Amino acid sequence: MTVQVEEIRLNLPHIEMAAHLYGPEDGHPVIALHGWLDNAATFTRLAPLLPGLRILALDFAGHGYSAHRPAGGNYLLWENVLDVLLVAQAMGWERFSLLGHSMGAIVSVMLAAAMPERVERLALIDGLMPYTGEADQAPEKLGEALRAQLALPNKRKPVYADVQLAVNARMKGVGSVSREAAEILARRGLMPVAGGYTWRSDSRLTLASPVRLTRAHAVAFLRKISCPVSLVLAEQGMLHHEPNIQTLLQGLPFDVHTLAGGHHLHLDDDTGARAVADCFKPFFASA
Known part of the structure; x- marks a missing residue:
């Protein structure tokens, strides 16, 4: 099957963002958001299986072909939320749906809770709320983050002699992820350098966050969501065995689907992508 996908650039007021664009121009607008250290290619298998949608699969800042934040900038989750709003503005989309995996699902939840008038539907894959930290941990966590930032100039990205060595590293x-998934992500995520290849992603993405939401903050975002939500949990994913996740979900009006596969089940193979699509197709069709 030949899939039409357009590579685009969006010049936001503060940064240039890259994206893949799928589907008919008059399709229901959906912004697809990938996970931490992944890129827009994570939706390569899934997006073509969701007909009738105009899917913009974004590279978050510092990932894929999107620009890195300027010196002194940071990659806090709410910075990504603003980027997504500005992307929607650049596309002329007043209202839109969100399709998020992992970190992209977390950003989707935050945006839908904060700006309910903008978000029609949420389709989430193995992601829901960020890692949290309580108030009494805040001074130590900030100290760790500051020390890491000071040490960053001496930190070097790994360089791989060939692409397959980078693929092997991404698999672990x-x-x-599966080898096929790692190869898909690597095609968009690697760049040539002296001695081989390294990842395009900004080194600052690997730094510890200087501040985290408390669990009460995170739960408040979940409870504030008013639009329909479809959540896919992977049996071998990051959420399925999270302590208290089932208790938390019982109090939320989300449609929850548990599917076989790992955290990247939508990308690892065609079977996983079809299973996720089978959950989301009727969800978007009822919009």
Whole structure:
């Protein structure tokens, strides 16, 4: 099957963002948001299986082909929320839906809770709320983050002699993926350098966050969501075995689907992508 996908650039007031654009121009507008250290290619298998949608799969700032934030900038979650709003503005989309995986799902939740008038529907894949930290931990966490930032100039990205070595490393990374998935992500995520290849992603993305939401903050965002939500949990994913996740979900009016597969089940193989699509197609069709 030949899939039409357009590579685009969006010049926001503060940064240039890159994206893949799928589907008919008059399709229902959907902004698709990838996970931490991934890129827009994470939706390569899934997006073509969701007909009738105009899907803009974004590279978050510092990822893929999007620009890095300027010196002194940071990558806090709410900075990404603003970027998504500005992307929607650039596309001329007053109202839109969000399709988010992992970190992209978290950003989607925050935006839908904060700006309910803008978001029609949420389709979430193995992501819901950020890692949290309580108030008594804040001074130590800030100290750790500041020390890491001071040490950043001496930090060097790994360089791989060939692409397959980078693929092997990505297979074993956070949210381990299949070889095919790693190759898809690597095609957009690698760049040539002296001695081989390294990742395009900004090194600052690996730094500890200087401040985290408390659990009460995170739950408040979830409870504030007013639009329909469809959540896919992966049986071998990051959420399924999270302590208290089932208790938390019982109090939320979300449609929850538990599917076989790992954290990247929508990208690891065609079977996983079809299973996720089968959950989301009727969800978007009822919009």
